[in-house]
Amino acid sequence: MAGAVFAHEVRRRDRSDPRLWYLVAGALVGGLLGSRLAGWARDLRPAPHASLAEQWLHGGRSVLSGLAGAYLGVLVAKRLCGYRRRSGDLFAPAVAAGLAVGRIGCLCTERPGTPTGTSWGVTLTAADAARFPGTPGGVPLHPSYAYEIVFHLLALTSLIALRERISRPDALFTGFLAAYAAFRFAVEFVRGNEIAVAGLTRPQLFLLGCLPLLGWRLRALATTGENAWAR
Template identity: 35%
Template sequence: MTPVVWHTVFEVLAYSAGFQTYLWQRRRGVDGSVHDRDLMAVVAVGAIVGAALGAKMSYWLDDPLTAFAHFPDWRHLLEGKSIIGALLGGLLGVEVVKRFWGVRQSTGDNFVLPLTVGMCIGRIGCFLGGLGDHTYGIATTLPWGVDFGDGIARHPTQLYEIVFLLAQYAWIRARWHRFTLPGDRFRAFMIGYLAFRLLVEFIKPVFYIWPLGLTGLQWLCVAGLLYYARAVPRIVQTMVMGRKATWARR
């Protein structure tokens, strides 16, 4: 199969596996699972719409010269996407819908394992997608550098991300019952992933530079980390120090 086909196959598998993992959690009554069908539907709609819009808009921000090269040809604007934008867009979509419907229950913890599973599978597709996927790293002399087809050994950043996601989930799972506030497991997932992507983007090709020498995706990571800034000390205490946070949520 061609790299494009491989990428498509694993992208479909990622969505399917993530959704099935979500349903599996509900059947087993995992802590934090949403059991109200109406609430689940509302959350799902907000997440899907927000993620779809965020994924596309983050591509426009990260590589505007390519995205708008043939403007106003709208088809060209739909070509790229980013998981960072999807995560932040999905988060925004859920929060907007919950506020509109008056939902106070935290729902984020439901998505930690499904997102981990789906993103790991999706990154396998990105790795097999080669140069056309634009998720590879810059050139490296390290022994595990990978030639994606241009004769240059590059950082396999897709594999770095898989290793990070699996390690992060194992760390969160080991401290699962130490999280005292609903939603803190998801906050830990997001804070960890955004920090990882902020750093790993420094060893990936740059398509467009924004202020302070950061890429569009890095600025999105910064925005996401600022959104969670108040929760960071509490999450760090739980994750790193291995004990329950003692202060109330603000």
């Protein structure tokens, strides 16, 4: 899905430079390495009868570190192939579409979230709940991954609506990252991930660590000489 959206944006914007596909390759490689490294580093002590290689191949993955890895992968690819033009306008809708589709798998296979009193909660049987340590059975749980799917679909709709009004390509992608960071920090409170420090999960700590960089990017856009947000 992400690749199809990216290709559509390339055609729509008449950006025919073949080096763009080196950027896609850099994003894919960087995203894979970033997501796997985070899952592997989460527990440096190998589980019984599981080697580090097995943990790398079959262990957990992180969407947030995958995004960071993909971003760095694009920067490296640009340096290697000599592409100097900004490309955030091409990647932003593709990333939103890809995450929306990817989270469907998480919705079907991962722990839904924390207990909720809402009518749309997901109730697991005792057998299903046993697959996720600490998850209660027979109790409505927040469908946190469904929340994220809705967010990304709304983000994709907004990006499509705004893409002709945003004058700087990097502003479109930075705005998406800022919105997703805020949403992800908030939804972590109902996701049910393990608390790491001070009542916060590891993804929330990761986001706090990225906050200075994201703040710098937003400030750079806000203080640029041209109007970055609208034509």
